[in-house]
Amino acid sequence: MARTIAGFLIGILFGLGVTLAGMINPAKVQNFFDVFDLYGRFDPSLALVIAAALAVTIPGYRLALGRGRPVLDDRFHLPNTSTIDNRLIAGAAVFGIGWGLSGYCPGGVIPALGLGRMEPVVFTLALLVGIAVAYAWQRRAASGGRTA
Amino acid sequence: MRNSIAMTQFTPGAAALGGLMIGGAAVLLMLVLGRIAGITGILIGALPTQGGDWPWRAAFLAGMIVAPLLYTAATGSAPAFEATSGLPMLIASGFIVGIGVVLGSGCTSGHGVCGLARFSIRSLVAVPVFMVTAIATVFVARHVIGG
Numbered sequence: 001m002a003r004t005i006a007g008f009l010i011g012i013l014f015g016l017g018v019t020l021a022g023m024i025n026p027a028k029v030q031n032f033f034d035v036f037d038l039y040g041r042f043d044p045s046l047a048l049v050i051a052a053a054l055a056v057t058i059p060g061y062r063l064a065l066g067r068g069r070p071v072l073d074d075r076f077h078l079p080n081t082s083t084i085d086n087r088l089i090a091g092a093a094v095f096g097i098g099w100g101l102s103g104y105c106p107g108g109v110i111p112a113l114g115l116g117r118m119e120p121v122v123f124t125l126a127l128l129v130g131i132a133v134a135y136a137w138q139r140r141a142a143s144g145g146r147t148a
Numbered sequence: 149m150r151n152s153i154a155m156t157q158f159t160p161g162a163a164a165l166g167g168l169m170i171g172g173a174a175v176l177l178m179l180v181l182g183r184i185a186g187i188t189g190i191l192i193g194a195l196p197t198q199g200g201d202w203p204w205r206a207a208f209l210a211g212m213i214v215a216p217l218l219y220t221a222a223t224g225s226a227p228a229f230e231a232t233s234g235l236p237m238l239i240a241s242g243f244i245v246g247i248g249v250v251l252g253s254g255c256t257s258g259h260g261v262c263g264l265a266r267f268s269i270r271s272l273v274a275v276p277v278f279m280v281t282a283i284a285t286v287f288v289a290r291h292v293i294g295g
Contacts, residue, residue: 006180007204011211012218014173014185019219019227021166027154027230033286043156045163050260052167053174057265060175070182077182079253082269089277091252092259096278098244099256100285102233106249107187107257112229114213119231123242130246131192138250 003072015111021049024112026103026119033100154230174261177208186258187212188249252278 022028022045031043069075099105104112104123112120174185181204183190194205220226233241249255252274254263259278263271 003181003204004207007177007207008211010173010176010180010185011208012215013169013176013211014208015212015215016219017166017169017171017173018212019166019216020169021163022156022159022228023166024216025156025228025230027232028156028228030232030286031154031156033283034290035283036287036291041155043158045156045159048160048163049167049170050256052164053171053261054265056168056171057174057261060171061178061262061265064175064179067179070178071180073182075182076178078184078266079268079270084270084273087251088253088270088274091248091250092274092277093248093252093281095245095248095252095255096281097285098241098246098248099278100282101244101289102238102241104238104241105187105245105256106191107255110187110191110209110212111215114216115226115229117229117231119233119238122235122238126239126242127191127246130243130248131188131250132246133243134247134250 006072014107015114017053018107018111021045023049023105023108024115026108026112029103029105029108030100154232156228156230170257170261171265174257174265178262184258184262186254186262188255188258192250248278 018024028043028045031037031041032046034042064070065076095105102123104120106127109120109123109127113124170185177183177185190205190208194202194209196202216227245255252259253270254274256278259268259271259274264275
């Protein structure tokens with residue numbers, strides 16, 4: 001129960017950050033990507049968002065991970081792969097294309113669900129379908145399927 | 149996307165404060181629950197079908213959804229939101245992002261905020277790749293096809 005409450009409160013803080021930063025607004029995100037625009041639509045705000053977040057996470061992670069264990073778990077759960085493979089590069093490239101097309105990423109669209117508008121709901125449903133399809137592909141590839 | 153392109157103001161103060169809050173939440177999640185604040189991973193792990201440790205993830209997502217309501221209550225006005233995409237584009241874009249985040253093992257938050265802070269070599273590669281393809285996509289959509 002304590003873990004669930006902690007998750008909820010930290011989720012609120014994260015969502016407030018996304019909301020205040022303007023990353024909840026797909027137009028603002030797309031305008032950040034429009035670096036070659038000649039009409040003044042380029043909006044550099046997002047660079048500041050990420051820089052400010054890193055200014056906290058870089059020292060903050062060092063302090064947190066310096067403890068033996070998290071407060072409400074018995075160990076830290078960290079990805080331990082360090083392999084640069086085609087899957088990572090292709091996946092990141094595909095993600096960027098999708099992000100640019102609409103201006104939504106998962107971290108931006110989840111708070112946007114709270115706005116009570118239809119667009120974030122549609123995007124989120126399509127996102128879940130994409131995730132399910134990608135998992136199905138991966139399972140098929142892992143089991144040696146040759147149907148692709 | 150070509151049908152409406154909204155101007156947005158550069159908002160350095162709000163952007164920096166929002167970024168500090170995002171970073172603070174990521175550090176708290178690591179400190180308290182020992183987890184990376186990657187929204188893709190939290191979303192996938194929140195499905196009860198994945199078994200196990202889903203309740204904190206579902207609660208985290210619920211907190212994110214409540215956040216703009218608290219913002220509206222506190223400031224007296226809803227956060228800016230300009231829809232730029234029609235339905236077909238929303239569906240295509242959501243599907244493409246879903247494929248990308250599974251293959252690429254993360255999104256803006258997981259790679260950009262958490263991975264870079266850990267100096268993860270995979271994130272150091274993934275972030276410039278998705279930034280470049282997002283910039284290229286907006287360039288093509290707005291200035292080559294759109295205009």
